Amino acid sequence: MRRLMVALLVTLLAASGAWAKSAPSKKSSARPQVDNRTASILIDAETGAVLHGDREDELRYPASLTKIMTLYLVFEALESGRLKLHQRLHVSGFAAGQEPSKLGLKPGETITVEAAILGVVTKSANDAAVVLAEGVARSESAFAELMTAKARELGMSSTVFQNASGLPNSAQQTTARDMAALGAAMVRDHPRYYPYFSRESFSFDGVAHANHNKLLSRYDGVDGIKTGFIRASGFNLVASAVRDGRRLVGVVFGGNTASVRDAQMVKLLDAGFRDSSTMVAGNSSKLRAVVARAAKAVNPISTAQAATDEKASGRGGYAVQVGAFGRAQAAEQVARKAAKLVPQLDEKDAYVDRDGRSKYFRARVGGLSLNEAREACRVLKSKGQDCLVVGT
Structure with missing residues (x-):
């Protein structure tokens, strides 16, 4: 009898555990449901017209695409005079302790604003991103609140930021369309500083760091903007290119490899420059809504x-x-x-x-x-x- 009771208890516990694993909480169901399918969008930065869209409204983890917003706010601080390019910022222990990719900054040392910007653009340095965030808002958490507030100003209704780097955080989310709006806003609002995104390399403390965005040297007209990767998101990219005075902004989420992601972006840009009338297939009323929202975000x-x-x-x-x-x-x-x-x-x-x-x-x-x-x-x-x- 005792053996029977033990066996029954083990069976009940096992069943309970299986149920607990299979029943998602309300909290987890709100997180981006990332799979192996890509999400993408291509817009005309001048008109806001959507030239291509595929799962562009699905929630995704932004990874280091987050740093586009980090730099957007840094450029605002430079424009207003709150920061200076050659101003030296203190490196906190928290900033120095960020996970790679990083410049390897040490607690207590300083780095210029411009060097930190270039470290973020090329190396996608997480320590430099946090240094900049603390330089603007004293703490990364306060800076993240500013990031989300700015996202709302730019029409990025589905985006939430929790950190300045894009390191894994289950509550940090965005969509391809929101990132396209951010990319276009960066070009539009910060023409003085946008050229930083075209830097192909940056040397810091005797170490050369190549830009992760390989399309800068491989695709005619690409002059930015940012790559991103964490395991939960796959390989992401926001790219902007100009040909004959016409600028396109493309976004790809979820590439299996960087090369696959880049190849998909090339196809998007090629098609966009070849035929400006190519539009996303599907429900026409939904398409009109997509175009209207994108145009509003790009041209507010x-x-x-x-x-x-x-x-x-x-x-x-x-x-x-x-x-x-x-x-x-x-x-x-x-x-x-x-x-x-x-x-x-x-x-x-x-x-x-x-x-x-x-x-x-x-x-x-x-x-x-x-x-x-x-x-x-x-x-x-x-x-x-x-x-x-x-x-x-």
């Missing part, structure tokens, strides 16, 4: 302001943006200067744009057709002036 201009600003409307629905500044006067001066550099631009069409969600004043010259804006940007870039075509 106040409708009321655009309607009342005659300078913005002018001859056409496009403008060239030549910078974003903390003061309106500085933005106006740069816009007027840019207008004088290109014969087809008119100084009277120079204006300053600022929507209600941004702290920054964008220097623009408007009243252009799409082709006029692209040609103006081409000329401006040939003269060393950063430029981006935007819809008004």
Whole structure:
């Protein structure tokens, strides 16, 4: 009898354990359900049009794509003067203790803001990312709150950040569409600092670090932006490329290898540049909603302001943006200067744009057709002036 009772007890415990393993909690069911299928999206950065989409709304772990938002906030701090490129930041024990990939920073030493930026861009250094986060917000947790708040400002409704590096955290999540919006916002809002993403290598303490984004040297027109990998996400990439004045932003999540991920991105970009009318297949009403939301995220201009600003409307629905500044006067001066550099631009069409969600004043010259804006940007870039075509 005693043996029978023991056997019965073991059976009950085993059944209970099996049930506990198979019954997911409400907390875990809210986490990204990552599988071996990729998620991807390709958008036209000028118009917000979605040229391709596949599982673009599925929740995914961002991994080191997180660092795009980290740098977005760092660039904001640089624009406002809260940080300086050559300012030295203290390396805390917490920052130094981050898991690789890292620069190997030591507690108590210092690193310049610019070196930390380049470490994040090329090496995807987690210690440098935390140093920057602490430099902006004193703690990584406080910085993560700023990251999520900024995501909402940019229309990234499905994204939550818990750290500045992208190291594994079950509550940190995003979607391909949200990351496309972030990539486009980085180009649009920080033309002064975006070129950091095109750095193919960076030397620190005598060690050369190659950029993980191999498409910089392998695909014509790619000038950024960031790779990412953790086991739970697979290999991820946000890439931006320009050809003939036209910029595309692509996102791939969940590649089995870096080379597979890169090959998929090449196919997306090739198709996008080949045929701008190629759209995602499927339900047409859903597609219209996708395009509308993406356009809003990529081009968040106040409708009321655009309607009342005659300078913005002018001859056409496009403008060239030549910078974003903390003061309106500085933005106006740069816009007027840019207008004088290109014969087809008119100084009277120079204006300053600022929507209600941004702290920054964008220097623009408007009243252009799409082709006029692209040609103006081409000329401006040939003269060393950063430029981006935007819809008004």
